[in-house]
Amino acid sequence: MMVPALMLATFAVALFGAAGPALGAEPRVVGLRVGENGDRTRFVIDLDRKLDAEVFTLADPYRLVVNLPEVTFDITGPGQADGRGLIREYRYGLFKPGTSRVVLDLAGPATLDKFFTLSPSGRYGYRLVFDLTETSRQAFIDHVAERRAQNGAGPRRDPVQVPAMGADDGGKPVVVIDPGHGGTDPGTIGVLGRPEKTVVLGIAKTIRDRLEKSGRYEVHLTRDRDIFHSLRNRIRIAHEHQADLFISVHADALDNRNVRGATVYTLSETASDREAAALARKENKADLIGGIDLNTEAPEVAPILIDLAQRRSMNQSARLASFLVGELKQRHVVRTNTHRFAGFVVLKSPEVPSILLETGYLSNPRDARLLESRNGRARVAEAVARAVDSYFDTANATDF
Numbered sequence: 001m002m003v004p005a006l007m008l009a010t011f012a013v014a015l016f017g018a019a020g021p022a023l024g025a026e027p028r029v030v031g032l033r034v035g036e037n038g039d040r041t042r043f044v045i046d047l048d049r050k051l052d053a054e055v056f057t058l059a060d061p062y063r064l065v066v067n068l069p070e071v072t073f074d075i076t077g078p079g080q081a082d083g084r085g086l087i088r089e090y091r092y093g094l095f096k097p098g099t100s101r102v103v104l105d106l107a108g109p110a111t112l113d114k115f116f117t118l119s120p121s122g123r124y125g126y127r128l129v130f131d132l133t134e135t136s137r138q139a140f141i142d143h144v145a146e147r148r149a150q151n152g153a154g155p156r157r158d159p160v161q162v163p164a165m166g167a168d169d170g171g172k173p174v175v176v177i178d179p180g181h182g183g184t185d186p187g188t189i190g191v192l193g194r195p196e197k198t199v200v201l202g203i204a205k206t207i208r209d210r211l212e213k214s215g216r217y218e219v220h221l222t223r224d225r226d227i228f229h230s231l232r233n234r235i236r237i238a239h240e241h242q243a244d245l246f247i248s249v250h251a252d253a254l255d256n257r258n259v260r261g262a263t264v265y266t267l268s269e270t271a272s273d274r275e276a277a278a279l280a281r282k283e284n285k286a287d288l289i290g291g292i293d294l295n296t297e298a299p300e301v302a303p304i305l306i307d308l309a310q311r312r313s314m315n316q317s318a319r320l321a322s323f324l325v326g327e328l329k330q331r332h333v334v335r336t337n338t339h340r341f342a343g344f345v346v347l348k349s350p351e352v353p354s355i356l357l358e359t360g361y362l363s364n365p366r367d368a369r370l371l372e373s374r375n376g377r378a379r380v381a382e383a384v385a386r387a388v389d390s391y392f393d394t395a396n397a398t399d400f
């Protein structure tokens, strides 16, 4: 008769332990801290429990990447913060399902002198501690090369999560909406403190809902939560869904806070203006920002070269862009020369007409408030939906 009582007691303890205040279902990062001590820069990840981490360095630009199991970042802020000492800046977020990541941008070549775990003491819980010291460029590069040799050289394809294809719905046109940035790549940080990745996800979901409501389209998002995707993954997702249109949704920022309004971009080898060229350079850096090693990636991020197959989809892209500019002018704020051109990597699908919509400027308080409001999101979604309708209404059967 003693045995059941003992089992009950054990069960109760286990239940109590699981429901304790500290441990939720997902591990939590409760703090990220940078400190300087002489020529040493220390980075600390505060955790609610003991976790293993994988650490590696990337060159050009110099970065230290920390991979963790999927965690919740219990930190207020836009997902990016300034560092000090050898750490210029750091970002954090979900890199792929099961893996969260912290990316440190280094001020110069640095070596990971020490990496260890501290057990709880005083007001601190478990901590992962990284001690960095300065090194030479050559030593940094040698270290990166050595690690690459250990892991096996050659291109490594990061896994892509493609949602299961829906049932055949009678050949509806497929529209893929691509909310820019995500996870370890916050995009630009708005004057209201919210990162681009969050603002554009809200807009993209509103566009999806508006398009789906019409019943005319099969609509997919490249991401529906705060997760990183390489530019190549975004293109690949469009291909996997056999997209008829690809619309990448962003929000820009400029030093001049007075500038506001939306701009529609399509692909071109040469940019329409200097600002468009600068924007393309910035958006094309998303993979570096997110913590991708471009040295092991295929050269699709190399300079944009446009072949014959792409010309046709470029004409279709321009057609959609002109409809969209017209619709935006009627119900949103637009910039002068609303349709511009530049070499955006994410628009380089040979078969899929693709546009990039910069919905406005998060550096402008009025634009930022508008784009974060339900009304602003609805206006953009209405413009996109009407432009997509016009695009398919006027396309002849051979176009898609």
Ligand SMILES: [Zn+2]
Pocket: 180, 181, 187, 188, 196, 250, 251, 283
């Ligand atoms: Zn962007």
